[in-house]
Amino acid sequence: MKIGILGAGQLGRMMAISGYPLNHQFGFSGHSNDEPSALLGHMFALENNADNIESLAAFADVITYESENTDVEIVRELNKDIPVYPGEKSLFTTQHRGREKALFDKLNIPCAPYKMVNTLNDLRQAVSQIGLPAILKTATEGYDGKGQFLMRSEDQLQEAFDSMNGVESILEGFVNFKRELSLIAVRGIDDDHKYYPLVENTHHDGILRLTIAPAQAIDPKVQKIAEHYMQILLDEMDHVGVLTIELFETDSGLVVNEMAPRVHNSGHWSIEGANTSQFENHIRAITGMPLGDTSPVHNFSAMINIIGELGPTDIALKMANAHLHLYDKSERKNRKLGHINIIANSQEELDNSIKQLKDFLPK
Ligand SMILES: Nc1ncnc2c1ncn2[C@@H]1O[C@H](COP(=O)(O)OP(=O)(O)O)[C@@H](O)[C@H]1O
Ligand SMILES: [Mg+2]
Numbered sequence: 001m002k003i004g005i006l007g008a009g010q011l012g013r014m015m016a017i018s019g020y021p022l023n024h025q026f027g028f029s030g031h032s033n034d035e036p037s038a039l040l041g042h043m044f045a046l047e048n049n050a051d052n053i054e055s056l057a058a059f060a061d062v063i064t065y066e067s068e069n070t071d072v073e074i075v076r077e078l079n080k081d082i083p084v085y086p087g088e089k090s091l092f093t094t095q096h097r098g099r100e101k102a103l104f105d106k107l108n109i110p111c112a113p114y115k116m117v118n119t120l121n122d123l124r125q126a127v128s129q130i131g132l133p134a135i136l137k138t139a140t141e142g143y144d145g146k147g148q149f150l151m152r153s154e155d156q157l158q159e160a161f162d163s164m165n166g167v168e169s170i171l172e173g174f175v176n177f178k179r180e181l182s183l184i185a186v187r188g189i190d191d192d193h194k195y196y197p198l199v200e201n202t203h204h205d206g207i208l209r210l211t212i213a214p215a216q217a218i219d220p221k222v223q224k225i226a227e228h229y230m231q232i233l234l235d236e237m238d239h240v241g242v243l244t245i246e247l248f249e250t251d252s253g254l255v256v257n258e259m260a261p262r263v264h265n266s267g268h269w270s271i272e273g274a275n276t277s278q279f280e281n282h283i284r285a286i287t288g289m290p291l292g293d294t295s296p297v298h299n300f301s302a303m304i305n306i307i308g309e310l311g312p313t314d315i316a317l318k319m320a321n322a323h324l325h326l327y328d329k330s331e332r333k334n335r336k337l338g339h340i341n342i343i344a345n346s347q348e349e350l351d352n353s354i355k356q357l358k359d360f361l362p363k
Helices: 010-022 049-059 072-078 088-094 097-106 120-130 154-163 220-236 278-286 313-318 347-356
Strands: 002-006 025-029 042-044 062-065 114-117 134-138 148-151 169-173 179-187 193-195 199-204 207-213 241-250 253-260 300-307 322-326 336-344
Touching: 002 010, 002 049, 010 025, 010 278, 025 049, 042 049, 049 072, 062 072, 062 278, 072 088, 088 097, 088 253, 097 114, 097 169, 097 253, 114 120, 120 134, 120 154, 120 169, 134 154, 148 154, 179 220, 179 278, 193 220, 220 241, 220 253, 241 278, 300 347, 313 322, 313 336, 336 347
Parallel strands: 002 025, 002 062, 025 042
Antiparallel strands: 114 169, 134 148, 134 169, 179 193, 179 199, 179 241, 199 207, 207 300, 241 253, 300 336, 322 336
8 A cells, every 4th residue: 555654754764664565655744855754755845734745645545644743634634535544533632631631531541630731820720739749741742851841849830831931731740650661552443452562661851762671570460451541542542553652650550641643662672572563563554454463572672762873883783682773864962863672582681782782871
């Protein structure tokens, strides 16, 4: 099939790389021919975004997107003529933190206490109800920890409010987590569901740096609980494609942080680490192909992000159990330029391999 992707970044690039062996073709709508996907298919990067979308629609049999910040109006318009997966409901819900949290509440999925904030007075009231510390986040458009303010004292009311630049925001109670986990799943057009194992994520300055897959020492009951939350979300949104849930592991159980209607950075390990990668499974789902097995191939996998500068990538190239994935992006502070996947048969081998790649991790 001809698959149209709204966006042309590294996620589109990796979806295309996984989809060519299945005889699919790809088109992207983006901003410029320098983007990571540009050489991997037909690139519609015209001056006028409306023309890009129109050309992409003329090309495609099915459309998907790279980001939850995709315009819902565009998806609704496209969907009159072509299937768009995940559908409008998934996109509309996941692009707004308030709508997302309201859905968690409706489905009895535990999440941090929250209040929507539009005025300084709203914020004052929210702080008095939720308490401190708390995190103020823009309701839409945030990623990699951008658009967030950690409030520790009431003296910061004005400063926190001003940092939102007048856009709608949400105050969330601070969750004292033991570690951060994520669950990636895929749902097919025929309602088949498949789940990857929970993975463990380490962030630095709001940016994911390291994923360990599967997360170590996970009680099978905890995996089941996460899958249950996932299943009711997939069904409620009639989701088709990959869905990711970010979770906090706490002393009193799992707390859901947020979700993304797409392949996710914490699933990049699956390229070499699982029988079928998240990218291939997303492509299979949206094209109506049978979903692939999601089991890990190796006992231990890890993914290290390459952030800001390329660094000593030769170290990874010389390691038998490391795989380098670059996105064809130029160096810039805090930019995701690529990642390294590690596979290992023992905990010791995994730890040693991560140590060899320590230059890619924050000090
Ligand atoms: N309510 C919270 N309590 C504690 N830490 C949080 C909370 N919300 C976010 N964080 C931390 O900030 C990171 C980024 O926040 P997140 O809501 O996932 O936004 P983004 O869309 O930028 O990924 C999280 O991975 C977590 O480390
Ligand atoms: Mg997040």
